[in-house]
Amino acid sequence: MKILAIDTSNRPLSVAVLDDDTVLAAITVTVHQKHAEYLLPEIERLLAMADLKPTDLDRVVVAAGPGSYTGIRIAVTTAKTLAATLDIDLVAVSSLETLAANVPVEGALVAPMFDARNQNVFAGLYRIAGGVPTPVIADAHTNITDFLKAVTEYAEPVWFLGDANHFADLISTTVSAATPRISSWLNLPQVATIGLLGQQLDPVADVDRFVPNYLRLTQAEAEWQAKNPNKKDTESYVEKI
Amino acid sequence: MAVIEDGHKILSNIVATQIKSHQRFGGVVPEVASRHHIEEVTLCIKDALDEAQVTYDDLDAVAVTYGPGLVGALLIGVTAAKTVAFAHNLPLIPVNHMAGHIYAARYVEPIEFPAMALLVSGGHTELVYMPAENEFEIIGETRDDAAGEAYDKVGRVMGVNYPAGKTVDEWAHQGHDTFNFPRAMEKDDNFDFSFSGLKSAFINTTHHADQIGETLNKQDLAASFQQAVVDVLAEKTQRALADYPVHQLILAGGVAANHGLRERLERDLSSNPVTHLVKAPLNLCGDNAAMIGAFAYVAYQHGVFADATLNADPSLEFDWVEDPVK
Numbered sequence: 052m053k054i055l056a057i058d059t060s061n062r063p064l065s066v067a068v069l070d071d072d073t074v075l076a077a078i079t080v081t082v083h084q085k086h087a088e089y090l091l092p093e094i095e096r097l098l099a100m101a102d103l104k105p106t107d108l109d110r111v112v113v114a115a116g117p118g119s120y121t122g123i124r125i126a127v128t129t130a131k132t133l134a135a136t137l138d139i140d141l142v143a144v145s146s147l148e149t150l151a152a153n154v155p156v157e158g159a160l161v162a163p164m165f166d167a168r169n170q171n172v173f174a175g176l177y178r179i180a181g182g183v184p185t186p187v188i189a190d191a192h193t194n195i196t197d198f199l200k201a202v203t204e205y206a207e208p209v210w211f212l213g214d215a216n217h218f219a220d221l222i223s224t225t226v227s228a229a230t231p232r233i234s235s236w237l238n239l240p241q242v243a244t245i246g247l248l249g250q251q252l253d254p255v256a257d258v259d260r261f262v263p264n265y266l267r268l269t270q271a272e273a274e275w276q277a278k279n280p281n282k283k284d285t286e287s288y289v290e291k292i
Numbered sequence: 293m294a295v296i297e298d299g300h301k302i303l304s305n306i307v308a309t310q311i312k313s314h315q316r317f318g319g320v321v322p323e324v325a326s327r328h329h330i331e332e333v334t335l336c337i338k339d340a341l342d343e344a345q346v347t348y349d350d351l352d353a354v355a356v357t358y359g360p361g362l363v364g365a366l367l368i369g370v371t372a373a374k375t376v377a378f379a380h381n382l383p384l385i386p387v388n389h390m391a392g393h394i395y396a397a398r399y400v401e402p403i404e405f406p407a408m409a410l411l412v413s414g415g416h417t418e419l420v421y422m423p424a425e426n427e428f429e430i431i432g433e434t435r436d437d438a439a440g441e442a443y444d445k446v447g448r449v450m451g452v453n454y455p456a457g458k459t460v461d462e463w464a465h466q467g468h469d470t471f472n473f474p475r476a477m478e479k480d481d482n483f484d485f486s487f488s489g490l491k492s493a494f495i496n497t498t499h500h501a502d503q504i505g506e507t508l509n510k511q512d513l514a515a516s517f518q519q520a521v522v523d524v525l526a527e528k529t530q531r532a533l534a535d536y537p538v539h540q541l542i543l544a545g546g547v548a549a550n551h552g553l554r555e556r557l558e559r560d561l562s563s564n565p566v567t568h569l570v571k572a573p574l575n576l577c578g579d580n581a582a583m584i585g586a587f588a589y590v591a592y593q594h595g596v597f598a599d600a601t602l603n604a605d606p607s608l609e610f611d612w613v614e615d616p617v618k
């Protein structure tokens with residue numbers, strides 16, 4: 052099975068192509084954040100290196116959020132369009148889970164997080180079980196202090212990944228159990244790992260309806276919800292004319 | 293999404309509108325608009341191909357709007373188009389949205405050069421001179437609000453749902469120009485427009501009436517507003533046509549569906565021996581992909597292609613004319 056994996060959830064642009072368990076090629080760029088311009092050219096380069104055509108692909112795996120609005124939008128649009136237009140599988144993984152998968156320690160508790168500003172984070176807690184991250188605390192957009200309190204309840208060493216160093220002081224004062232020191236490359240998405248994860252997961256049932264997992268409402272939506280507490284945001288707002 | 297043959301035959305033209313979403317928030321919320329595009333993009337591609345009864349093998353190129361517009365919305369189109377072009381090894385044609393609006397007129401008749409376009413929409417009000425195919429030069433544009441924007445603002449004041457253009461147009465036909473609002477820059481020696489003074493005069497008039505408890509006739513208000521807009525647009529267009537004797541005047545953009553404006557230009561142009569009026573078809577005045585395909589055919593023949601680095605350009609503009617005729 053030929054798999055293309057894509058992650059542009061945050062600053063790094065990361066793409067890989069795999070043939071079953073074999074990583075054929077992988078590219079990670081962290082020096083700029085021009086995902087709109089460079090995602091597709093990097094995919095072209097990647098497939099060319101692996102001597103593959105787009106039509107050789109069997110599956111696209113994408114880190115579908117949370118993360119930067121623009122980043123996950125571009126990754127998801129590219130991935131779903133590619134899957135739809137080639138009529139192949141689309142698999143979505145959590146952008147936080149893909150970071151958690153960087154920790155190869157069976158049984159470890161891993162807390163990947165992205166800085167969402169104003170003391171907020173996108174974060175989740177995972178346990179590595181059978182070599183894959185399984186959710187313990189679901190991914191959420193949350194206050195960092197609340198999240199750390201919840202993590203502390205487990206009274207176990209926790210691997211903090213991602214933007215955790217932005218909150219190093221807070222982590223050291225809140226979390227009593229030892230937190231393993233990690234090398235900085237573990238904070239980057241290892242997109243080959245995403246490909247491997249995506250091999251084991253079920254494809255998205257409805258590719259056309261697939262959207263990024265933003266994990267937070269826009270300001271306009273939040274205000275609308277506050278003004279209309281009894282209404283549900285389930286209406287369809289798009290019509291064909 | 294549309295499938296277009298040879299730049300003038302519509303095989304399919306799928307338009308998904310988010311007006312309900314805009315109404316929910318009282319306007320466009322860029323983040324939400326972008327998400328709706330992600331929800332619809334692959335379905336619309338499929339629908340466009342199905343309705344046209346073609347497959348990817350039948351296509352010669354993929355064309356996409358890359359500007360101007362909301363960056364979040366443009367990015368979805370550009371990203372999807374690049375991906376389809378890459379997946380099926382098709383050339384990619386970048387299209388200026390405003391060139392697309394002008395080329396809606398191609399579905400009425402072939403464009404003869406030199407030509408002039410009066411482009412009126414929610415984001416733009418400009419006069420574009422086209423000396424030859426694939427050449428666009430702005431000779432005048434709004435200094436402040438676009439005409440469509442002014443329609444939406446006065447519509448809001450009168451309690452009309454967004455977008456307000458159609459209702460204001462209807463009311464205008466039932467009323468009379470009794471308020472005599474200012475015609476900005478009508479006599480100035482340039483081809484530029486301004487609508488903010490008109491908008492303020494309108495708001496002041498209604499505000500003052502509210503304060504003294506007077507109820508104004510909405511039909512007359514709409515008629516007076518529309519007459520001022522149409523006078524300014526028509527006057528500047530006449531002035532431009534006097535300096536640029538073109539074969540065609542093309543009326544295009546969302547506000548080109550306005551009946552008051554269409555009728556006025558028809559009257560103005562009926563006695564013009566040099567220039568005849570080409571109005572974009574009513575159903576192709578608003579944003580659609582058929583118009584993008586019409587211009588893409590021209591771009592294709594001129595060898596205008598983009599590579600996979602194509603990015604959205606939210607403030608894309610035609611060049612200004614280098615040597616304005618004065």
Ligand SMILES: [Zn+2]
Binds near residue numbers: 389393413546578579
């Ligand atoms: Zn438009």
